[in-house]
Amino acid sequence: xxxxxxxxxxxxxxxxxxxxxxxxxxxxxxxxxxxxxxxxxxxxxxxxxxxxxxxxxxxxxxxxxxxxxxxxxxxxxxxxxxxxxxxxxxxxxxxxxxxxxxxxxxxxxxxxxxxxxxxxxxxxxxxxxxxxxxxxxxxxxxxxxxxxxxxxxxxxxxxxxxxxxxxxxxxxxxxxxxxxxxxxxxxxxxxxxxxxxxxxxxxxxxxxxxxxxxxxxxxxxxxxxxxxxxxxxxxxxxxxxxxxxxxxxxxxxxxxxxxxxxxxxxxxxxxxxxxxxxxxxxxxxxxxxxxxxxxxxxxxxxxxxxxxxxxxxxxxxxxxxxxxxxxxxxxxxxxxxxxxxxxxxxxxxxxxxxxxxxxxxxxxxxxxxxxxxxxxxxxxxxxxxx
Numbered sequence: 001x002x003x004x005x006x007x008x009x010x011x012x013x014x015x016x017x018x019x020x021x022x023x024x025x026x027x028x029x030x031x032x033x034x035x036x037x038x039x040x041x042x043x044x045x046x047x048x049x050x051x052x053x054x055x056x057x058x059x060x061x062x063x064x065x066x067x068x069x070x071x072x073x074x075x076x077x078x079x080x081x082x083x084x085x086x087x088x089x090x091x092x093x094x095x096x097x098x099x100x101x102x103x104x105x106x107x108x109x110x111x112x113x114x115x116x117x118x119x120x121x122x123x124x125x126x127x128x129x130x131x132x133x134x135x136x137x138x139x140x141x142x143x144x145x146x147x148x149x150x151x152x153x154x155x156x157x158x159x160x161x162x163x164x165x166x167x168x169x170x171x172x173x174x175x176x177x178x179x180x181x182x183x184x185x186x187x188x189x190x191x192x193x194x195x196x197x198x199x200x201x202x203x204x205x206x207x208x209x210x211x212x213x214x215x216x217x218x219x220x221x222x223x224x225x226x227x228x229x230x231x232x233x234x235x236x237x238x239x240x241x242x243x244x245x246x247x248x249x250x251x252x253x254x255x256x257x258x259x260x261x262x263x264x265x266x267x268x269x270x271x272x273x274x275x276x277x278x279x280x281x282x283x284x285x286x287x288x289x290x291x292x293x294x295x296x297x298x299x300x301x302x303x304x305x306x307x308x309x310x311x312x313x314x315x316x317x318x319x320x321x322x323x324x325x326x327x328x329x330x331x332x333x334x335x336x337x338x339x340x341x342x343x344x345x346x347x348x349x350x351x352x353x354x355x356x357x358x359x360x361x362x363x364x365x366x367x368x369x370x371x372x373x374x375x376x377x378x379x380x381x382x383x384x385x386x
Contacts, residue, residue, distance in 0.1 A: 009097055012116070012281070017093050018271045019148045024086035030176070031079035038072045092145045115143055124278040126152040148270075155266050159259045165199070167192045170262055180269055188258075188265050190220045194231050195254060202239050202250070209235065286314040291322075300330070327385065331355035331369060343380040347373055350383055 045068060049061045100112050118141040125134035126149065138147055161169045174181060174189040181188065193216040200209035217228060230245075237243065239250040248254075267274060290305045294314070299306035305314050327336040329352030336342040340352045349370055356377060360366050364377045 009101060012277065013097055015148075015270075015272055015277075016097065016119075016146060017090060019151065020086050020089045020093065022270050023151075024083060024090060026177070026180075027079070027082050027086060031083060034075060034079060038075065042068060042072060089145060096146055115141060115146070118143055119147055120277045120281065122147050122149075124276045127276050129156070131156060151266075151270060155263065158262060162255055162259050162262065165255060167196055167258075170258070173262075177269055181265065184265070184268055186265050186268075188261050190217070190227075191258060191261060193217055193220070195258060197231065198234060198249060198254075201234055206235060282313070283317055286310060287317040288320050290314050290317060290319050292319060302333075329355050331359065342383040342385070344383050345373075345375050346379050347371055347375075353380075353382075356380060 042065075045065055049058050049065060052058045052061060100109070103109060103112070118137055122134045122137050122141075122143070125131070125137065131153065134152075135149065138144055138149060158169045158173055161167075171189065171192055174192065178189070193212070197209050197213050197217060200206075200212055213232060217231060220228075231249075234246060234249060237246045237250075241247055241250065264274065266272075273280065286305055289303065293299065294303060294305040294311060301307070304310050327342055327350075328334070329336050329340065329342075330349075331351050332355040334340055334352055334354065336350075336352045340354045342350050343353050343356055344350045345366075345368055347368060349368055351369075356366050359369075360377050365374050366377050366380070367374050
């Protein structure tokens with residue numbers, strides 16, 4: 001039981017700990033850079049003070065050094081506070097996952113699963129920009145410590161700035177995550193600078209566009225010469241051009257493409273899947289119970305996939321992989337086997353012998369529940385499955 005729970009945790013709860021860990025890792029690296037820079041500046045300042053020719057001048061320089069040291073202590077404390085907050089979040093989530101794998105109480109397990117369902121729904125709402133609904137569900141469900149609302153809210157602000165044709169917040173985000181974006185070979189920063197270049201051409205600031213390209217596009221790493229040439233050719237075209245290749249570059253739809261590219265990069269950096277967990281779980285469940293009967297004339301009213309809207313949703317999904325099959329009586333829902341032999345009525349419908357016997361009316365007559373036809377029980381033939 002514990003082994004199956006552990007496998008379930010690995011499959012469904014990977015991002016629960018991974019996301020805050022990635023943020024903690026980012027905060028640690030940022031803090032390390034800040035501390036190294038501050039210590040270097042303090043060391044230089046001490047060296048400068050020691051080189052002053054007289055003790056009096058050294059005493060006069062001490063207040064500025066003390067102020068710098070105090071500022072460093074505050075920034076160091078802020079860094080520790082932020083790191084500690086995400087470390088505590090990682091610990092809390094590990095404890096939350098441990099509750100499920102070690103707890104055998106059915107009531108506690110039901111409460112835990114309800115929280116997981118709320119978390120899955122919140123993730124879906126946040127991905128689809130239903131922020132107010134998500135925040136209300138987080139508050140009502142008491143799951144503040146196991147959801148990543150900050151990640152999506154900060155991402156929303158950057159996406160809104162791109163919709164408003166403002167690339168500054170997104171460029172700042174790229175600067176903060178440049179090393180990680182480089183590892184994933186992201187083209188987001190280049191595309192943002194390209195859009196700035198295009199907007200300068202749109203406003204007929206051709207000299208400004210050339211200077212901007214020299215500063216930000218020519219030196220871009222990982223960009224092919226062909227891509228750069230294609231961008232620079234825009235200087236020879238007007239935004240109203242009918243040339244399809246360059247008309248697309250001048251299109252306002254590029255802003256929405258930047259939004260989608262930022263969102264994908266943000267998910268990738270924090271190890272979030274491109275699809276929501278709700279979509280993944282729903283597709284897995286539908287595929288597990290989808291059979292060919294679900295798309296035939298012999299649909300079952302009790303099968304979720306046989307009924308809309310799940311029948312349409314499951315259409316593109318693969319059928320379940322069954323290595324062993326069981327015959328189930330449509331009347332009783334019980335397996336048909338040597339203790340409950342499958343019996344075929346003259347109209348071709350098969351039911352369990354036990355159910356037919358129980359439904360048998362006077363004089364040995366049974367009614368087919370599907371067609372309402374009446375037959376003698378003696379007319380039913382035993383079916384043998386090889």
